[in-house]
Amino acid sequence: MNLLNNKALSPPSTDRVLVWMLRAIATLVGALVIVITLFLLWEAWPILQSINWLRFLSDSRWQPSQNLYQMTSMIIATLMVVIGAVLLAVPVGVLSGLFCHYYAPAPIATFYRNLLKLLAGIPGVVYGFWGLVVVVPLINRLHPPGSSLLAGILLLALLILPTITLTFDANLGEVKQVYWQDTTVLGFSRWGTIWGVMVPSARGGLFTGILLGTGRALGETIIMLMVCGNIPQIPTSLFDPIRT
Incomplete structure (x- = not known):
């Protein structure tokens, strides 16, 4: 009797497959976002290292001729x-x-x-x-x-x-x-x-x-x-x- 009740309460196999498919898709999307972020950081790292972040975020001057941006x-x-x-x-x-x-x-x-x-x-x-x-x-x-x-x-x-x-x-x-x-x-x-x-x-x-x-x-x-x-x-x- 307990075995029958467990079978009745357990989700169908098709539902379990759908759940795992959705989890896999969600994981793939999250992994793609992480990969894109890492790629952008990797390519921009040489420029990021050369920036004076304190001046970049606090200085109000904008003079492209002198390479001054903010x-x-x-x-x-x-x-x-x-x-x-x-x-x-x-x-x-x-x-x-x-x-x-x-x-x-x-x-x-x-x-x-x-x-x-x-x-x-x-x-x-x-x-x-x-x-x-x-x-x-x-x-x-x-x-x-x-x-x-x-x-x-x-x-x-x-x-x-x-x-x-x-x-x-x-x-x-x-x-x-x-x-x-x-x-x-x-x-x-x-x-x-x-x-x-x-x-x-x-x-x-x-x-x-x-x-x-x-x-x-x-x-x-x-x-x-x-x-x-x-x-x-x-x-x-x-x-x-x-x-x-």
Whole structure:
């Protein structure tokens, strides 16, 4: 009897084969990443040894004619543009998700979600070109030269907004199925239900969307090259050109 129970509880052989195949694939992918990293370090090692890292990370001078380069301004500019884009995109993403679930008619909500899915699939170079011909001239009218930290923040926020909104929206839909009817029966107001129950319960999806959006923003290069001015300096205002 125990033997029969053990056979009934044990996974089928096909499942075990699939599990080991997936483990092997995951191990192979991890090994490839390690090999690529080691190869890059091996090839770059002669240059890495000749760099004065303290000066490279602390000196603000950028003089290619004298072989003087630095990373300080680019690191600071990257952090500023990414943080600014996230701070701009998160509130809009949260309000967009709530609008789709609790305020918009079904056809409008469906249209808005499909629009976000379309925007999520557009390459960064398209955003960059649109920013170059539309956003940069608009900023230039306010404060020259137009190519600036502000342009980068606006374009990056637009780039990561669909990711944050769709992730939060999906999690909000799951939470709504669980809690909406119960809170309605208990007599909660719409406002109290949304901000007191739904948003806190869906914060996991929001954090996931923020992480995914931040990762995409950190990896974006073409937009920054097209709209930020490509000048290695520490910005003192939103209208200063930067390089990330």
